[in-house]
Amino acid sequence: xxxxxxxxxxxxxxxxxxxxxxPAAAQxxxxxxxxxxxxxxxxxxxxxxxxxxxxxxxxxxxxxxACLVGRNPxxxxxxxxxxxxxxxxxxxxxxxxxxxxxxxxxxxxxxxxAVLVRSAFxxxxxxxxxxxxxANRSPALAAKPLLQPALAANSADAxxxxxxxxxxxxxAAQHPELIIGLLQTEPLTPGxxxxxxxxxxxxxxxxxxxxxxxxxxxxIRGILAESLYRWSVVQRDGPASPWAAPxxxxxxxxx
Numbered sequence: 170x171x172x173x174x175x176x177x178x179x180x181x182x183x184x185x186x187x188x189x190x191x192p193a194a195a196q197x198x199x200x201x202x203x204x205x206x207x208x209x210x211x212x213x214x215x216x217x218x219x220x221x222x223x224x225x226x227x228x229x230x231x232x233x234x235a236c237l238v239g240r241n242p243x244x245x246x247x248x249x250x251x252x253x254x255x256x257x258x259x260x261x262x263x264x265x266x267x268x269x270x271x272x273x274x275x276x277x278x279x280x281x282x283a284v285l286v287r288s289a290f291x292x293x294x295x296x297x298x299x300x301x302x303x304a305n306r307s308p309a310l311a312a313k314p315l316l317q318p319a320l321a322a323n324s325a326d327a328x329x330x331x332x333x334x335x336x337x338x339x340x341a342a343q344h345p346e347l348i349i350g351l352l353q354t355e356p357l358t359p360g361x362x363x364x365x366x367x368x369x370x371x372x373x374x375x376x377x378x379x380x381x382x383x384x385x386x387x388x389i390r391g392i393l394a395e396s397l398y399r400w401s402v403v404q405r406d407g408p409a410s411p412w413a414a415p416x417x418x419x420x421x422x423x424x
Contacts, residue, residue, distance in 0.1 A: 222280035227356035227390075230281060230289035233269035238293050240272060245290035249395070252320035253284065253334075254327045262286040288391020292352055295398040302345055303401040310407065311342060311414040312399045315392075332382045334392060339375035340368065341396040347371050348397045351390065361390075368393075 225233075237244045248265060251257040262283035270279050316334040321327030341348060347368050354360040376382055403410045 225279050225281045233273055234289040234293040236272040237269050245294055252317040254321035259283045291391050291395035291398055299401050303404040306404050312403045312412045313414045333384050336375050337392040337396040340371045341400040344371040348393045
């Protein structure tokens, strides 16, 4: 079951303020209570259909994603082909949730949001397909931007997230090892917090001095994971990758 399909509210975001003489400051934000569930029609009968559902934790979603990817390595490929916050993304997330539930032999529906489903699979698929950091190509080759506001269900809200996605994409290209360090930690643990703080210098190098960027503590890990995955695929496959940016874009990103 998908809950909270709307874009996450900005009031819980943690701000990154980049100043010339100081590193960026960032920390995970506290998530507000989950919004009312958005019911997804299902063909199978569910026990206790009227009982409130507790949103799945990131660790639970990753376990379910790992189960499904273990059985079908390409399970999430169709999801990654969709634009974030789009109707197509939601459709794929609903499909995957049903398959994740069956993989775990779980009778209770999994309650979460499409963006968190995507985040869980981004981590699991990256770790399954890249057992070692991918080397940079020479000449440089960048990945296309992940976020496509024009394809989002609410393009104006999605456009407001563009700086956060750009920050993640820059970090993936410049310091993939730091994102890998974050993904090696369990979500929402002190170790994850420490690994996230270690990204601050990389964040500072990816934005103009004095700029302020807001990142959502509930989703930035997943955005970093998928940015790293897409960048790694482009480095591995080269210009043949559907995610490879045009040569002119790649050259500009290198400077």
